Amino acid sequence: MSSGRKPMTNRVDWPVIYLYLALVCIGIAAVYSVEYTSFSEPFFNMSKSHMKQLTWLVISLVTGMIILFTDSKFFLAVAYLAYLLGILLLLATFAIGSDVKGSQSFIKFGSFTFQPGELCKIFTALALARFMATPETNFKTLKDRLIASAIVMIPCLIIVKQNETGLALVYFSFFLAMYREGLPNAILLIGFSVAGLLIGTLLIERIPLFIIITVIPLLATWFLRTQIKRNRIIIVIIAGSWLIAVLFSQVAVPYVFKNVFHGYQTERIYSMLGQDVPTEYQKPGEAVKKDAEYNVRQSKIAIGSGGFFGKGFMRGTQTKYSFVPEQNTDFVFCGIGEQFGFVGSTILVLIYITLLLRIVHIAERQRSTFSRVYAYSVASILFFHLAINLCMTMGLAPVIGITLPMLSYGGTSLLSFSILLFILLRLDADRQMLIR
CATH class of the missing domain: 1.20.58 (Methane Monooxygenase Hydroxylase; Chain G, domain 1)
Structure with a gap:
């Protein structure tokens, strides 16, 4: 009887991949539906956002496959180096960054544009997990708590300086992962x-x-x-x-x-x-060019007009005729609400909740502190994005430019969430081997 390890296909948590693919496909369909103007338009038009997003999906899946066949100990070894690279990329935006909608947080290489702050979420999660897993770390001491907080706050403060407040706030989600590791209740209070x-x-x-x-x-x-x-x-x-x-x-x-x-x-x-x-x-x-309430008001109208069952796929009028600003990025949820109504919106939220619960389940079965802290970091980032984006589109939170994970249009955003999830899957596949 063979004593070898199970093949990768048997060790990967497939429910996470299925949920991930479901969300990405819903996102591409949502982006396509708000761009759609005529049945005569070809679907495979590379100038359209949905095709660009599809291209980024292919890039993300290829990257994910590479991650799955990378030694899981590699991520532990390069955690601090990756974090340093992320900080350097954030600082580089002040020298070579491009101004996009008043935010100097993007770097362009020809036609390729990426946002270091999105990628730095991955590096911060790895660095925080590495620090928490270090045998010398005693998270009950004030010194180590301050060091962990500094790991999170350094990129956060740089991103604030880039005038990207919404993305900076995401970094506070790491404190939820620290809470799981023993951060006192008084801190949350x-x-x-x-x-x-x-x-x-x-x-x-x-x-x-x-x-x-x-x-x-x-x-x-x-x-x-x-x-x-x-x-x-x-x-x-x-x-x-x-x-x-x-x-x-x-x-x-x-x-x-x-x-x-x-x-x-x-x-x-x-x-x-x-x-x-x-x-x-x-x-x-x-002074802003439009009424500050305009985006949220149009968002509420679009979601409310969908009623219980929605108007049907590609039949939304508020989103189809661009009444809702940023309807394929920050306000992509409006298209779901208008076209599929309360039922469709509920199903989408349930998919997200199922993914979050699955990640928490994965986190709790880890044998290593590194894998557990990283898994909770991924869950915290996803939860923060989901909660703030939904509240934002419904007028329960300020419009701060938080994307809806895997649904909002944006190559860097999709790639960063994909890398976060596939690193988690790789660590989970080797959970019997990682003990730090």
Whole structure:
């Protein structure tokens, strides 16, 4: 009886590949449907976005096959080197990058254009997994937590400087993977508290907000007075939290909106909240060409017009006649909603959820910390993209340029998600061998 390993075809997690191919095919059909104007137009027209996306699918599949037949230990060995390459590519955009829609985050080589920030998500996931898997790493210590955070935040800050805020926010999804490895609950509590304070800062005038921020710790001090008598550190924590909240809401947020954000970014955020931009944050010199609510309003109309079963494939009017801006990239979900309605949209979301659950299942069966952290990084990135994009198209989040994984048109985006998934499949195929 042979004691050799099973062939690759038996070790690959095929459900992930099936789900991946289903999403990519839906994406190409969605891109084609919003470009379609006449039955007389040939499908195989290389100037059209759907054919370019199909070409990128072929490139992605070839790359995926190469990854599947690469030694899985290779990704552990080159993790830091790949991360350094990613940082250098991000920095290179400031010297040789091309400006696309106000963002200097693309590099062009002839007719080939790619976005280093998309590829750097892969390198960051590998570097974070490598650091967490290092025997010397003790994630319970503050030092190692700060190092892991720095691995994530360095590319994030460079991308912010490129004026690509939406892509930069994706990097915060890595903290979900770190949470699985033991990041304290307090960190998540602080994160949600900061988000709530930010929304409050945008919706409430400064003086009333200051009063609210002051009253809450005073009440906390009153109710915890017995514990404070036993442990004076509690009052220090309450006072420190109050000071940080005041500085954040009264100083930091106003400074960012006045001096960091561009006019269109401020308008999108306040538009999502259903508010007019305050006079102090208005920047007439950077006024956007269209109403900040226009994209989201047209998106809602398109999705709502699909009803329960939709208008039918290639029968959408809002998307077919380009009422929805960026309908083959950031707002590709509108085409699904209009043409296939609530039923089609639900099926699409269920496919995504199934893929996410499958990745989590793969993550939990890994024997190595490296593979587990990487798998959770992939799941976190996909979840963040999916949640933000869907909320964005429905007006529940600001329009920040987050693509819908495997569906939105864009070669770099499709290739980066494909590489993320195929590296995961390769690591999973050798999970019995990887023990770091």
